[in-house]
Amino acid sequence: MTTPMNNRSLRAGLPGRHFPQHHSVQTPAQSPVQATVQAEMHRNLDKPVCVMKFGGTSVGDASCIARVVEIIRAASQESQVVVVVSAMSGVTNQLVAAATQSEQGQHASVATIFDRIREQHEKAIKILIHSASERDRIDSKMKKLLEDGERFCQGTSMLRELTLRSRDAISGLGERLSAPLVAAALAERGVPSEAIEATELVVTDSCHGGAEPLMDQTGERCEARLRPLLDQNVVPVVTGFIGATEEGVLTTLGRGGSDYSATILGAALQADEVIIWTDVDGLQTSDPRLVEGGCTIPELSYREASDLAYFGAKVLHPKTLRAVMQCGIPLWIRNTFTPERPGTRITPAGQPGAGAVKAVTAIHDVVLINIGGPGMVGVQDVLGRTLRTTAAVRADVLLISQSSSQNDLCLVIPTAVAKITVEALHHEFAHELPHEKAEHITVDPTVAIIAVVGQHMRGVAGAVGRACSALDRENVSIVAIAQGSTECTFSMVVPKGEMKAALVSIHREFQLGNASKGSVAEPATPYPCYQTLPTSNHTEQGK
Numbered sequence: 012m013t014t015p016m017n018n019r020s021l022r023a024g025l026p027g028r029h030f031p032q033h034h035s036v037q038t039p040a041q042s043p044v045q046a047t048v049q050a051e052m053h054r055n056l057d058k059p060v061c062v063m064k065f066g067g068t069s070v071g072d073a074s075c076i077a078r079v080v081e082i083i084r085a086a087s088q089e090s091q092v093v094v095v096v097s098a099m100s101g102v103t104n105q106l107v108a109a110a111t112q113s114e115q116g117q118h119a120s121v122a123t124i125f126d127r128i129r130e131q132h133e134k135a136i137k138i139l140i141h142s143a144s145e146r147d148r149i150d151s152k153m154k155k156l157l158e159d160g161e162r163f164c165q166g167t168s169m170l171r172e173l174t175l176r177s178r179d180a181i182s183g184l185g186e187r188l189s190a191p192l193v194a195a196a197l198a199e200r201g202v203p204s205e206a207i208e209a210t211e212l213v214v215t216d217s218c219h220g221g222a223e224p225l226m227d228q229t230g231e232r233c234e235a236r237l238r239p240l241l242d243q244n245v246v247p248v249v250t251g252f253i254g255a256t257e258e259g260v261l262t263t264l265g266r267g268g269s270d271y272s273a274t275i276l277g278a279a280l281q282a283d284e285v286i287i288w289t290d291v292d293g294l295q296t297s298d299p300r301l302v303e304g305g306c307t308i309p310e311l312s313y314r315e316a317s318d319l320a321y322f323g324a325k326v327l328h329p330k331t332l333r334a335v336m337q338c339g340i341p342l343w344i345r346n347t348f349t350p351e352r353p354g355t356r357i358t359p360a361g362q363p364g365a366g367a368v369k370a371v372t373a374i375h376d377v378v379l380i381n382i383g384g385p386g387m388v389g390v391q392d393v394l395g396r397t398l399r400t401t402a403a404v405r406a407d408v409l410l411i412s413q414s415s416s417q418n419d420l421c422l423v424i425p426t427a428v429a430k431i432t433v434e435a436l437h438h439e440f441a442h443e444l445p446h447e448k449a450e451h452i453t454v455d456p457t458v459a460i461i462a463v464v465g466q467h468m469r470g471v472a473g474a475v476g477r478a479c480s481a482l483d484r485e486n487v488s489i490v491a492i493a494q495g496s497t498e499c500t501f502s503m504v505v506p507k508g509e510m511k512a513a514l515v516s517i518h519r520e521f522q523l524g525n526a527s528k529g530s531v532a533e534p535a536t537p538y539p540c541y542q543t544l545p546t547s548n549h550t551e552q553g554k
């Protein structure tokens with residue numbers, strides 16, 4: 012584990028960082044009050060830094076935000092806390108719908124959406140903020156943000172064109188609304204806090220809808236803007252999901268990207284830990300919406316967690332681990348609604364001696380593209396050309412498989428990029444297609460990928476065979492199969508309609524529900540504990 016001391020030492024080594032010693036607290040010229048203030052500040056400087064991200068359901072309404080405030084309040088006694096928030100549950104979906112409907116000129120339904128979002132926030136403000144002046148301040152901030160959003164939609168509507176830049180500006184509003192609300196709720200409970208827009212902190216490239224952070228600039232901005240607040244025990248409440256280019260144009264990191272925001276800030280600040288607070292007890296052995304009887308995995312490696320996220324475990328954005336891989340910061344997934352439970356801990360090496368298969372996951376929003384035909388044998392560098400083409404359109408290739416005769420290459424990519432990828436492939440192979448060297452490029456949208464994950468599968472014979480037999484018993488046909496040489500994950504393409512049966516049968520075959528139960532109680536190292544809060548009637552609204 013990266014201990015708090017390790018990361019504090021690291022931070023101390025950064026240019027411009029000073030860690031005063033406790034014994035130098037009082038100088039002869041200080042009054043007792045000054046001395047107390049300074050002693051408190053030094054005590055604060057010694058605290059570990061913890062980045063906590065709260066997802067949409069966790070900030071879904073006033074009662075959820077009230078629990079979030081209690082979690083942050085408790086944590087801020089022990090740590091310097093940076094909070095990252097998502098939009099209130101359902102809000103980003105509604106904003107995306109407003110953007111799309113603006114392009115079609117549907118003014119009335121766009122206005123209804125904004126009214127609904129306004130109502131959702133006003134209701135929460137009324138319950139959470141009691142000070143009249145503070146309530147007015149937040150109210151007028153929200154009104155201004157929503158007016159801006161409506162103006163972006165009007166512009167889109169007039170042009171009948173939704174640019175990627177406008178789409179980001181509209182869909183990124185939800186976090187800009189929720190951060191001031193959470194910060195004000197913290198202040199109400201006596202926790203000094205400040206809402207900060209990540210456009211000030213996270214510098215990204217200009218790939219709208221899936222921007223990548225520029226970590227050097229982001230690190231400098233976070234040091235300059237967040238560190239002084241942390242040193243004064245002020246909790247920054249940062250908008251997840253968004254960033255901005257060097258020129259200041261708002262970008263988004265991709266749907267579900269607030270998890271990534273948290274690890275970006277964690278890495279930028281050399282934090283001691285990052286906690287993703289959500290609505291499940293941690294990473295489960297399978298998607299709880301599809302497989303009953305799964306359980307929380309106490310500890311996973313970075314590699315295992317990122318493969319699970321990549322193959323559809325929605326609880327983590329697929330890029331989340333990228334930001335912390337270099338610096339070894341531990342990541343936790345914990346439940347806002349049962350904060351007394353440990354959740355899942357994700358570390359560079361994971362849990363030694365754990366079972367071979369840890370989890371099974373699935374991704375269904377995909378298409379299978381086939382490039383092939385017997386004539387393909389003579390065509391040069393089909394694989395290289397295909398992958399260069401997918402890279403050029405930024406299509407994530409989730410799985411690729413090629414027969415040895417090179418006449419049948421198949422790859423699976425997200426549905427969202429299917430159209431643009433197929434067009435680009437047709438363009439790339441334009442010469443070969445008319446001459447029937449590449450006889451076809453076909454698209455099959457009726458498939459899903461099942462991924463079986465566990466880094467200790469390496470060197471253990473039989474896991475793939477057992478999974479195939481389990482699918483065979485359920486009459487699930489395997490369309491394609493792939494395994495990397497690290498043997499951490501193997502994935503199988505199956506018909507979409509058989510995805511659930513495939514998940515259930517593999518989960519059962521490897522006894523994932525039972526196998527993990529023995530080790531679920533305690534992770535290898537202690538976890539920060541929070542008081543049990545009253546149960547809430549939170550819903551999965553908007554998911």
Ligand code: ADP
Nearest residue numbers: 066067068289290291294295297298324325326
């Ligand atoms: P948040 O709003 O907190 O970001 P998300 O909805 O993005 O939460 O992710 C949490 C959801 O991910 C859970 O409610 C659960 O239904 C889903 N999920 C899918 N696969 C898994 C898995 N393997 N483990 C845990 N949760 C999963």
Ligand code: ASP
Nearest residue numbers: 097103252266267268269
């Ligand atoms: N609010 C954004 C979304 O719904 C980002 C996030 O919640 O992580 O995609």
Ligand code: MG
Nearest residue numbers: 066267325326
């Ligand atoms: Mg999420």
